[in-house]
Amino acid sequence: MTNSTQQNSLAVSEQLQESYNAFKAKGLKLDLTRGKPSPAQLDLSNEMLSLPGSSDYVAEGATDCRNYGGLQGLAEVRRLFSGIIGAPAEQVVVGNNSSLTLMHDTVVSALLKGTCDSVTPWSKQGEIAFLCPVPGYDRHFGICQTYGIRMIPVALKEDGPDMDEVERLVAQDASIKGMWCVPKYSNPTGTIYSDAVAERLAAMKTAAPDFRLFWDNAYGVHHLTDERIEIANILELCARHGHPNRPFMFLSTSKITLAGAGLAMFAASKDNVKWLLARLTPQTIGPDKINQLRHVRFLKNEAGILQLMDRHRALIAPKFQKVLDIFNEKLAHVPDVTWTSPKGGYFISLDVPKGCAQRVVALAKEAGVALTPAGATHPYGKDTDDRTISIAPPFPELPEVAQAAEGVALCVLLAAAELRG
């Protein structure tokens, strides 16, 4: 570095520090942490708060939704979501308000009882492992960490997980029992698994006969563009390749209707569904069917769901665009800084220069912008490159999103400048 560029660099640093101080002095309190819908999005479903109505409680088959029973969920809910989840209605199970619970409980059941293809429970097979595409969803990793399931990171590429690596690992290691997948608008990168990747996941040979894809299609209808992107049907693909029991598919209406009062669903092969219902039998007499009926009355049909999602998009797409515009304006020419431009989902993944992510998050926090802890997108919270930051634009109001993005950009510039020293 010449003397004059050094001086330049110092001047830039000082200027950045001043801008940062000025931003901090505003005393803002902004939050880009969680994939949470905004109040305006929740308003879209306020009609549900007085549904089904005081004389409406009978579902198909003369089912009194107020009473006990109906372990698999109402037939009309299973039919309503059949197309979106990609499974026949009879292969769908509707639970309560959390798909995380269904994922957690299927893992726990497999640990204690084994899957329908397990010789013994997973917990009796020594140490087991899951493949974790990174960056990924911290709550998936949390389940593994809680129960001592070893997490093996695999790189998430443009079109899905690094399949050469995935195929190599599952073929040789029978302790690998599962793999977390968010196949569409993946959290936090927005990655869409290509048909070729899905086909390889369905076809690959696994050393474990009871290997499962945990196919968390959390953002199946959560488009941010005109394009309603479709992905391959993993259930059909796996069946075609002779592995009908491989996928456990999950879906939730938390980001369709009400985040805390939606419906969670599981879909899979007939044998898997039979297995899950047997596992649910000691745990519950049945899910909240009134909330299921409420959803049917409100959403009506698949077209109703897609229309509602258009209204969500109208509210959140501008927030994503605002963040992207600001990043483009402020960060486009910064070396080693990149970000994703998702076509759906709830997140933007921001990659900063190696070793900078924690510093950016700390600077942002100091300036009143809450970000998810650096590393949360990786197993054990450890992003060895300290590069990836997850940004969730939907929750704050648009002006706040803009302010927060400006703040984040400033922090990135400052951290990068500090690194160059």
Next chain:
Amino acid sequence: MTNSTQQNSLAVSEQLQESYNAFKAKGLKLDLTRGKPSPAQLDLSNEMLSLPGSSDYVAEGATDCRNYGGLQGLAEVRRLFSGIIGAPAEQVVVGNNSSLTLMHDTVVSALLKGTCDSVTPWSKQGEIAFLCPVPGYDRHFGICQTYGIRMIPVALKEDGPDMDEVERLVAQDASIKGMWCVPKYSNPTGTIYSDAVAERLAAMKTAAPDFRLFWDNAYGVHHLTDERIEIANILELCARHGHPNRPFMFLSTSKITLAGAGLAMFAASKDNVKWLLARLTPQTIGPDKINQLRHVRFLKNEAGILQLMDRHRALIAPKFQKVLDIFNEKLAHVPDVTWTSPKGGYFISLDVPKGCAQRVVALAKEAGVALTPAGATHPYGKDTDDRTISIAPPFPELPEVAQAAEGVALCVLLAAAELRG
């Protein structure tokens, strides 16, 4: 037996057989199996079906009930049930619609992670066991059976479990980790644990440091008489005797509001609550707070709950009375036939002559009266005396309850006659 009494007995048998055939010929379809509220009982809470209303979603602390979060449940729900469950609001956790789920999940958590007093997870401590007062609730036993927890039956006496036996067993056997208790209006006998029994349960020395009472107060406010019977506060008793973490208390509104869409609750010591919340963290982002708010709006306060329970009582007490009247009329003088006259709850327990219960249930089924399988009230479904039958009067309409009770009485008489042969 003399010749003439033999002939008498034959004549009686023939008459009984005729009555039974006539009953059967009516082609009835009656059901006394499950502890289910009737449609008229569910009607009492129909107002809930349009609550909280489309502009009512904010709970205390500016909580938007529509969104994610709030793992422990709304403060106002915890306060609303604090008195009934017998624990401070901050030591109550509100879940979704099933207390069975909370019981199941606490057992599973203890198996995989241990309690807050366990050195290692229960599943790593070799075979473990639960004490099971008999007769008892089949779904409690189902949890144990599913996970290979050995069940040790102990007799349920007039005032609760046989405490001499319980104390003897838990003192010597460290593998005994838990005990199922339905302390008030116990399923199916209606037994009320006396204060002395509660005190002994709280005070007793257990070989296992992580022993837990699974205190399922399912019928805490489900009175059938004028008397609102109170039982001892097990949480306070256990604390006083130096075993603060011993009880896990459970409560459900399934038989207060809507059977399938109620609220389940857990209450315990601060350490146990901390433990449970840690266990729930990987499983869910939070319960359905809208349904919690709905309950607060509908029930309003403890007096509101008790008033609602009075209305339930008005609907179901006559059904219990009808069964008892018919049993008194038909069975009072039959040797070895006894039944309970519960002051609350959902069941009457009918004891028939040894070796007759299965036959009675089979005869009833043939005549169109569904009864819970004989043995269901015992661990592993095995009532070695083949004596106990559980009767649930609340669900059918009063005339049907009467018909069903007549039918059951006939089957008891016939089975007893067959036995005398």
